Amino acid sequence: MKKEAVIIGGGFTGCSYAYFLIQKGWKVTIIEKSSIIGGGVRTYYHGGHPFTYGPRHFIAPESSRPAFDFLNKVIEMRHIDKINYSYQEQDDYFSTYPLHQDDIKNLSCSSQVFEELKLLEAAGETQAKNFEEFWVGRVGKTLYERYNKYYNMKAWFLDDNRKMDFGFEATVKRKPLETGPRYEFHTGWINAYPIAHDGYNKYFDWSTEGCEIILNEVVSHVDFEKRKVILGNGQTFNPDLLVSTISPDALFDCDEGELAYVGREVFKIVLPIPQALPDDVYFVYYPGQKEAQTRVTEFKKFTNHQSKNTLITLEVPSMKNKLYPTLLKPQVDLADRYIQRLPDWCISVGRMGKYRYEDIDDILLDALKFNDSI
Numbered sequence: 360m361k362k363e364a365v366i367i368g369g370g371f372t373g374c375s376y377a378y379f380l381i382q383k384g385w386k387v388t389i390i391e392k393s394s395i396i397g398g399g400v401r402t403y404y405h406g407g408h409p410f411t412y413g414p415r416h417f418i419a420p421e422s423s424r425p426a427f428d429f430l431n432k433v434i435e436m437r438h439i440d441k442i443n444y445s446y447q448e449q450d451d452y453f454s455t456y457p458l459h460q461d462d463i464k465n466l467s468c469s470s471q472v473f474e475e476l477k478l479l480e481a482a483g484e485t486q487a488k489n490f491e492e493f494w495v496g497r498v499g500k501t502l503y504e505r506y507n508k509y510y511n512m513k514a515w516f517l518d519d520n521r522k523m524d525f526g527f528e529a530t531v532k533r534k535p536l537e538t539g540p541r542y543e544f545h546t547g548w549i550n551a552y553p554i555a556h557d558g559y560n561k562y563f564d565w566s567t568e569g570c571e572i573i574l575n576e577v578v579s580h581v582d583f584e585k586r587k588v589i590l591g592n593g594q595t596f597n598p599d600l601l602v603s604t605i606s607p608d609a610l611f612d613c614d615e616g617e618l619a620y621v622g623r624e625v626f627k628i629v630l631p632i633p634q635a636l637p638d639d640v641y642f643v644y645y646p647g648q649k650e651a652q653t654r655v656t657e658f659k660k661f662t663n664h665q666s667k668n669t670l671i672t673l674e675v676p677s678m679k680n681k682l683y684p685t686l687l688k689p690q691v692d693l694a695d696r697y698i699q700r701l702p703d704w705c706i707s708v709g710r711m712g713k714y715r716y717e718d719i720d721d722i723l724l725d726a727l728k729f730n731d732s733i
């Protein structure tokens with residue numbers, strides 16, 4: 360008899376785990392809350408313009424090459440030479456972000472910044488306990504305030520960046536100050552996006568072939584003692600394996616408290632011009648205290664969509680949806696307590712499932728390891 364797995368959530372994580380289980384001969388059922396699989400990595404269309412909720416580009420160090428190679432065989436990827444801007448309202452100036460050494464002289468605070476950088480160089484490496492210490496120790500107080508302080512506070516709804524005290528380095532994949540070309544991660548990194556107009560969408564059909572998918576349905580309760588998964592419609596499963604990609608508190612009816620998340624509102628705006636941002640500029644970050652938005656993305660840059668118009672998205676931090684696990688130690692500890700309570704026939708994976716700031720490459724690396732273990 361085939362072993363049975365139930366997967367909660369048909370996003371990139373759920374589909375990737377489904378693929379490996381099916382290949383190993385398991386009977387797999389995905390329970391997906393929405394009307395379509397793919398989760399946040401799915402490409403949608405607005406006025407014919409492809410976009411995702413978040414850029415969802417593949418951006419990873421060389422150590423993630425096995426994940427890239429696996430994905431690239433299914434969804435052909437193209438390398439992107441990408442520049443990001445940061446708007447410095449005090450000077451009405453767009454600098455490159457990650458901050459480039461050559462931009463400092465164009466800031467009105469440059470002499471202060473150079474002084475601080477000199478002192479930092481003399482002090483050498485320091486160990487940071489929180490986000491603020493981390494950035495002040497890397498670029499000095501003035502650049503931290505210009506580029507990181509308010510951006511981080513608004514992105515995570517914090518009144519004090521010292522409260523961000525766990526895994527904050529994971530949000531930063533970059534050197535403190537860039538030199539050389541202005542392209543993001545111009546050496547030693549994979550920076551890529553699907554060639555296909557519909558992005559990663561074919562991955563979701565490919566990876567779930569042979570799998571039962573129940574859409575518009577949630578798991579209402581998991582009875583861990585009886586090894587029973589009960590859906591909202593009353594249907595039950597007794598799987599050999601439960602793969603959960605949703606927040607671990609949900610599996611226990613939040614009996615130790617609800618895990619905190621932050622979200623984003625994404626506003627789609629089509630402009631009557633073929634190109635909004637300069638060549639190779641994909642994002643503009645808004646780190647100012649007075650700007651509600653955190654980022655603007657021009658999707659054509661990623662998708663190569665041909666049109667006389669262009670779609671940009673404007674992201675505004677919001678508590679209306681749950682997208683980002685917080686980087687607050689008490690919350691991470693709570694998530695770990697929930698995960699540790701899971702019996703050996705359940706795993707909790709993916710960004711929500713692990714309650715860690717994980718990207719597409721991390722998820723695929725985990726899934727490849729999982730494949731070796733089944």
Ligand SMILES: Cc1cc2nc3c(=O)[nH]c(=O)nc-3n(C[C@H](O)[C@H](O)[C@H](O)COP(=O)(O)OP(=O)(O)OC[C@H]3O[C@@H](n4cnc5c(N)ncnc54)[C@H](O)[C@@H]3O)c2cc1C
Nearest residue numbers: 368370371372391392398399413415416682709710718719
């Ligand atoms: C805004 C944003 C931008 C990002 N940009 C990038 C990027 O550029 N590059 C990168 O590498 N990574 C990026 N990431 C991270 C990466 O995309 C995610 O870590 C990854 O896609 C998570 O996939 P997932 O399947 O675990 O989660 P999701 O994509 O969130 O999928 C979860 C699925 O579970 C379903 N679901 C939720 N609750 C239930 C329930 N109770 N029952 C059944 N189904 C349920 C949802 O409908 C969804 O389909 C970004 C993340 C966010 C939030």
